[in-house]
Amino acid sequence: MSHTLVIAELHEGKVRRSTLSAVTFARGISQPFDILVMGQGAASAAAGVVAFGAQKILVADDVSLANYICERFAPTVAAIGKGYKVIVATASSFGKDLAPRVAAKLSAGYAADLSAVRVEGDKLVYRRPVFAGNAYASCSITTPIHVVTVRQSEFGAAEPSGGASATETVAVQPADAAAARVEFLSLESTKSERPDLGEARVIVSGGRALKEQFAQVLDPLASLLGAAVGASRAACDAGYAAPELQVGQTGRIVAPNLYVAVGISGAIQHLAGMKGSKVIVAINKDPEAPIFQVADYGLVTDLFQAVPALVKGLA
Amino acid sequence: MKILVPLKRVADPDNANKVKVTAGKLDTTGMQWKPNPFDEYAVETALRLTENGASTKVRLGEVIVLTVGPKEAETQLRGALATGADRAIRIDATDDDLDGDVVARAIRAVVEKEKPDLILVGKQAVDGDSNQVGQLLAEYLGWPQATFAGTIKSEGDTALLVGREVDGGTLTLRVTLPAVVSVDLRIVAPTSVSSKHSPTHTYADGVRFAALMAIMAAKKKPMVEFKLSELVSDAAAKIAYTTHELPPPRKAGIKVKDVAELVDKLRNEARVV
Ligand SMILES: Cc1cc2nc3c(=O)[nH]c(=O)nc-3n(C[C@H](O)[C@H](O)[C@H](O)COP(=O)(O)OP(=O)(O)OC[C@H]3O[C@@H](n4cnc5c(N)ncnc54)[C@H](O)[C@@H]3O)c2cc1C
Ligand SMILES: Nc1ncnc2c1ncn2[C@@H]1O[C@H](COP(=O)(O)O)[C@@H](O)[C@H]1O
Numbered sequence: 181m182s183h184t185l186v187i188a189e190l191h192e193g194k195v196r197r198s199t200l201s202a203v204t205f206a207r208g209i210s211q212p213f214d215i216l217v218m219g220q221g222a223a224s225a226a227a228g229v230v231a232f233g234a235q236k237i238l239v240a241d242d243v244s245l246a247n248y249i250c251e252r253f254a255p256t257v258a259a260i261g262k263g264y265k266v267i268v269a270t271a272s273s274f275g276k277d278l279a280p281r282v283a284a285k286l287s288a289g290y291a292a293d294l295s296a297v298r299v300e301g302d303k304l305v306y307r308r309p310v311f312a313g314n315a316y317a318s319c320s321i322t323t324p325i326h327v328v329t330v331r332q333s334e335f336g337a338a339e340p341s342g343g344a345s346a347t348e349t350v351a352v353q354p355a356d357a358a359a360a361r362v363e364f365l366s367l368e369s370t371k372s373e374r375p376d377l378g379e380a381r382v383i384v385s386g387g388r389a390l391k392e393q394f395a396q397v398l399d400p401l402a403s404l405l406g407a408a409v410g411a412s413r414a415a416c417d418a419g420y421a422a423p424e425l426q427v428g429q430t431g432r433i434v435a436p437n438l439y440v441a442v443g444i445s446g447a448i449q450h451l452a453g454m455k456g457s458k459v460i461v462a463i464n465k466d467p468e469a470p471i472f473q474v475a476d477y478g479l480v481t482d483l484f485q486a487v488p489a490l491v492k493g494l495a
Numbered sequence: 496m497k498i499l500v501p502l503k504r505v506a507d508p509d510n511a512n513k514v515k516v517t518a519g520k521l522d523t524t525g526m527q528w529k530p531n532p533f534d535e536y537a538v539e540t541a542l543r544l545t546e547n548g549a550s551t552k553v554r555l556g557e558v559i560v561l562t563v564g565p566k567e568a569e570t571q572l573r574g575a576l577a578t579g580a581d582r583a584i585r586i587d588a589t590d591d592d593l594d595g596d597v598v599a600r601a602i603r604a605v606v607e608k609e610k611p612d613l614i615l616v617g618k619q620a621v622d623g624d625s626n627q628v629g630q631l632l633a634e635y636l637g638w639p640q641a642t643f644a645g646t647i648k649s650e651g652d653t654a655l656l657v658g659r660e661v662d663g664g665t666l667t668l669r670v671t672l673p674a675v676v677s678v679d680l681r682i683v684a685p686t687s688v689s690s691k692h693s694p695t696h697t698y699a700d701g702v703r704f705a706a707l708m709a710i711m712a713a714k715k716k717p718m719v720e721f722k723l724s725e726l727v728s729d730a731a732a733k734i735a736y737t738t739h740e741l742p743p744p745r746k747a748g749i750k751v752k753d754v755a756e757l758v759d760k761l762r763n764e765a766r767v768v
Binding site for chain 1: 621645735754
């Protein structure tokens with residue numbers, strides 16, 4: 181029997197790459213693990229995760245799972261998960277929605293958004309950011325089963341380790357009674373050729389200062405660098421950028437090799453989402469802007485001149 | 496519609512007195528207390544959902560705010576009453592003894608007494624950033640959950656169309672009440688919340704402020720207290736926090752004088768482009 185159960189997330193018939201962060205967590209505690217691939221089309225999606233060293237890939241495939249609805253997924257995850265010590269998902273919006281409901285079913289403690297895990301004797305000690313990353317807390321879970329979600333920014337995507345895990349079909353449990361009161365209507369997303377924020381090696385991120393010229397100013401730089409585009413809350417709230425581009429405490433938590441913050445003041449809630457980036461560049465006309473306290477390279481100037489010049493300089 | 500809004504007071508890390516760690520423990524001395532911002536958004540959402548376009552005098556429903564916390568947290572409950580909530584409940588507890596699970600079980604006990612149609616929680620409390628009470632509560636009640644709501648449209652106050660802000664975009668669900676909805680930042684944008692009986696004007700961005708008269712009146716609104724032990728038989732937390740530490744400081748960077756120098760540094764020093 182394996183120790184850890186990794187919950188995979190499906191998207192358009194494939195396992196999302198973000199799942200590989202939960203795999204990194206599972207490998208990190210050096211215990212055998214299984215991966216549960218759940219959703220309509222899970223049987224074929226499972227092929228995407230057979231080479232990562234799991235003992236088994238468990239497949240729960242059913243038409244009733246075509247769209248993710250927590251009340252349909254949680255019963256099966258809990259039924260399978262009760263045989264494990266640790267149940268882990270990546271802290272995506274999927275993981276954060278599903279994992280606590282599973283924990284409640286199993287009377288298990290749930291720790292969100294882990295940034296690290298340590299094995300101390302026979303105990304697992306978890307580390308997680310609190311207060312928008314202004315402090316880190318160490319904690320343990322006191323129930324026999326632990327449910328956790330892990331940060332993509334701190335648990336990098338696992339590399340394949342070769343071999344092929346055995347695949348096993350598991351029964352899909354009946355949905356919660358509450359599922360009858362939930363109807364999936366639509367998933368609207370802006371189609372983009374750019375990499376996902378969680379996986380991008382370079383992110384060009386804009387703030388309120390960009391106004392209606394948000395895309396016009398940032399797109400050429402992002403295209404040149406093969407970057408994902410991010411935004412501050414103020415830019416999203418004002419409608420200059422799509423809400424799903426928000427980086428921060430309550431948006432995406434990112435840690436690319438290069439983060440270019442353009443016209444972003446650097447409020448703690450924004451810093452919480454990007455200060456783990458390897459190299460940070462800030463362009464802001466206010467020399468006192470807090471973003472400069474975390475920037476490796478700060479440029480105090482007008483962004484509307486600087487960004488086009490940077491595009492020229494780097495081309 | 497009867498709406499229950501669980502509200503937590505949090506130490507505000509966003510002012511002069513930042514988070515400190517003393518002897519491996521989080522130290523909030525000198526920090527200011529404020530309502531969790533997401534919970535203020537939840538109160539605003541509840542007020543908008545019970546707004547009566549035909550008459551500003553009679554609200555179409557009731558908004559109850561609830562906190563699990565010490566006596567001092569009544570300040571934040573009174574604040575919510577001043578903006579328009581009708582009454583308040585406090586479950587007496589010490590912050591350090593709580594985790595999301597205890598809070599969810601305590602709220603469940605109140606829900607069983609009050610039987611609200613809707614519970615509006617914040618997406619997360621910005622002290623612990625735990626993001627779980629709403630989901631746990633929904634499971635304990637056997638109710639549907641809709642987390643991270645950026646928009647809510649009430650359909651005759653028996654079902655809600657909820658636009659959830661998810662990683663890939665916006666996911667829209669129809670949930671039939673009673674349900675638990677957790678609210679995200681953009682729920683307080685001018686047109687994010689609506690019902691058949693909404694007023695015709697659009698709202699100002701953000702939450703409403705209390706008028707002085709309302710602050711006085713709020714002192715007379717009902718506030719009842721329960722003991723945690725009256726509501727949950729086993730109030731043991733499932734998460735044990737041991738130590739806290741501050742993040743390692745980022746090493747100070749430099750200011751470059753112009754774009755040319757920035758390009759040079761990125762190419763030849765950082766080697767990231
Ligand atoms: C509960 C809560 C959660 C939050 N979560 C998040 C979150 O997840 N992510 C997030 O980003 N924010 C979040 N915020 C908001 C955060 O506090 C800030 O309000 C927000 O990040 C500010 O965005 P901004 O830097 O774009 O805007 P501003 O603070 O207005 O800054 C604009 C900056 O642009 C500069 N500027 C203006 N014109 C120019 C120019 N021509 N050239 C160069 N520079 C210029 C200015 O000097 C200024 O520094 C949250 C807030 C709360 C209360
Ligand atoms: N002690 C508490 N009292 C009342 N409500 C709470 C408390 N803790 C959390 N909540 C509610 O649960 C939401 C999510 O909190 P959390 O799961 O702790 O991040 C908050 O936004 C509140 O609405």
